[in-house]
Amino acid sequence: MDIRPHIALAAGVALIGFSPLAAAQTISSNALNPAISLILDGRFNSFEQDPANYELPGFQAGPETGPGEQGFALGEAELNISSNVDDMFYGNLVAAIASEDGEGVIELEEAWIQTLALPAGFTLKAGKFFSRIGYLNEKHPHAHDFADVPLIYRAFLANNLKDSGVQLRWLAPTDLYLEFGVELLSGEGFPAGGRADKGQGMSTAFVKLGGDAGVSNTWQVGASMVDAKAIGLTSEAYDDPAGTPQPEFAFSGDSDLVGLDVVWKWAPQGNYKQRNVVFVAEWMRRSEDGTIDTDFGGGPETGAYSGDQSGWYAQAAWQFMPRWRVGLRLDALAADNTVSGLSGSLALDRDTHDPQRTSLMVDFSNSEFSRLRLQFNADDSYPGGDAQVMLQYIVSLGAHGAHQF
C-alpha cells in the first residue's frame, strides 16, 4: 500500500488548518456546481379548428403564438442553471429545448446576472431576461395556473416580453412592499423589432405595491408601461380560419403599452398546504402608430396604420383540498384600428370581432414537483370559435424551484 498520498494530504490539512471533520468529508470537484433544474412539459391537445389557421382578428401575431399543436405535443423542456457568481453577483441561465417539426431546437430564454450587494435598496440586472412588467410576465409557463397564456399576453407580448438589456429596481425601505423599476432593452423582442435606436429600441417602467391584510390575505397591485419601436416587425404568412391564404406583413413604428395588475391570495391562517385561493386580474392597453409593408401578390406596397387595442383577463385558482385545484379564467380583447392605403385586407383590419375566451382547469399535484392538468377552453377569439381540450403534465427535476409570489 502506498501511503505517500495520505501523508501528503495530512500535511496539507495540517498546513492550512482544516479540522479533522472537514478533512473527513469527501473531496470532490463538483461541490461548487450551480443549482440545476429541468422542467418537462408534455401535452395532448384536442381542437375543433386547425391551429394552423389561427388568427387574432385585429392583432398582429407574434412569433410562436397560437393554441399549439394538435394531438400529442411536447411543451418546452426548460433547463435552468443558477448560482451565486461571487459576493456581488448572481447568475441565471434558462434554455428552452423545444421540438419543432421533429427537430430539437435550443432557444435561449434567459441569461442574466444580477447584483446582490448594491447599497440603498438598488438591484441591477443585465443580460437577456423576462421583463418584470405586469404580474405574469416574469413567470415561466410551468408556473402559470393555466396551460396557455391569457389573450392579452398572446396579443400584446407574443406570450411574454423578453429581451436583452438592463433592469434597475429600487425597493423602498418601508413595511409596505413598494418597488420601482425601469428597463432599457435592445428592441429585438416583440412588440419591438429590428433593434431600433442603435439597439436600444424598447424601454419599460413599472411600480409594484403589496402587503398582507391580516395573516390570511396577501395582495399586490402593479402598474407598467412599455415604449417600443418596431422596424419591420414581420408576421409570417398563414391561412385564416376560412382557409384563405394571408400574406406576410411587417409593422414599423411606435408601439406603446400600459398595464395594471392586481393579485390577491388567500389561505386560512396563511397555510397554503390545505386550501388556498389565488386571484389575478390584468388589464393592458396598446396604441400603435406607423406603417405596414405587405404584398398581396401585386408587388410590395405600404399602408398607414394606427391601432388602439385593449384587453383584460381575470382568473381564480382554488385549491379546495391538498393537491387538487380548480380554476376559471375569463379573457377579452378589443381593437380599433385604422389601416389605409393597402389594396387588400389583413388581420389588423378585421377588428369588428372582439376576441373572447373562457377557460376551466383542474389540476392535481402529486408532490411539489409534479402536476397533471386538464383544461377546457371555449375559445371565441376568432369568428367561428373553437372548443379546446388540453391535457398537460409538468414535472420538475433537480434543484428545488422558488415559490415566486
Next chain:
Amino acid sequence: MNTIKPLLVAAVVSFALPAPAILKVFACEPEWGALVRELGGSKVEVYDATTGLQDIHQIQARPSLLAKARSADLMVCTGAELEIGWLPLVRRQSANPRLQPGQLGYLEAASAVTMLEVPESVDRALGDIHPFGNPHVQTDPRNMIKVAAALARRLAQLDPTNAAGYQEALAAFNSKWTQALERWQAKAAPLQGAKIVAHHKSWPYLADWLGLEIVGLLEPKPGIPPSSTHLAGLLSDLQGQPVRAIIRSGYEDARPSEWLAARIHAPAVLVPQTVGAAPAAADLFTLYDAMLDALLGAK
C-alpha cells in the same frame, strides 16, 4: 436668527448622534423570533415571517417578506433547506447586502446543532427529503442552548456596543433554561419508550430527547399527503402495538390522525411544534411545557 440657531444646533446634534441602534431581526420561524427576544430584549425589533399554523415548506416569497427583508440587520432561520422554496429568493430579491452569503446578517440555527437523519443518498422518489438532515431541530430544547450561544455571539458582533448585555442575557437564559430542562426531563419520565405515530417526519429530535419511538408516519413519503391506501397499510402494521399517541403539528390536517385514532384506540393529539402552534405554547418556555402536556395527556 435667535430662533434658527437652536434649531440648527438641534438638527446637527440629532444628525451626528447615532440613533439608538435597534437591531431589526427577521425570524423565519417563531421559535427563533422568541429566542432573539429572550437574548435581545429591548435592543432588538423582531419580525416573525411565519406562524406556528403555517407549513414552512409551503411559504411563498410574498411582498411583505421582501419588504421586511429589505430593512433587516439579521435574519435567523432554521436552514438545512427547510426554507429552500422561498428563502433564497427572498434574500436575493431583498436588495439587502447584509443578508447575503458570507455576511453577518444571516444565521442558520441548523449550523449550530448536530443534525439527525442525514441521508446517505437522496432521491426525490423518497419524497421531499433534505440532504443536510432533518431540519426540525427546534423540537429538542437542548438544541436551544447551542443556538442561543451562536445567536448571542452574532448579536454582539452586529451590535458591539451592547455586547456585554447580550452575554448577560445569554447567561441568564442558560441558567433559566438549564433549570427548565431538568424540570421537563423529570416531567417527561413516563414518556420514555412510548410508541408514537406522527403525521410528518417532524419529530426525530423530540424522540431523541425523550426516548420516544416513532413507529409510523401518516404521510407515505415526506411532503406527500396521507392516502387511504397508506393509512390502511399503517393500520394493519400497527395491530397489536401499544401506540401512545398519534401526533401532528399545528398546521397539519387533523382528519388523517383522527381516522387512525378511531381504529387503533390511541388519541390523536396536536403537539405544538413551535411558539404559537397552540394557544398554550405562548413563548419559548411554555412551548415545551405544552409539548409535554399534550403527550402526557394522551393515554
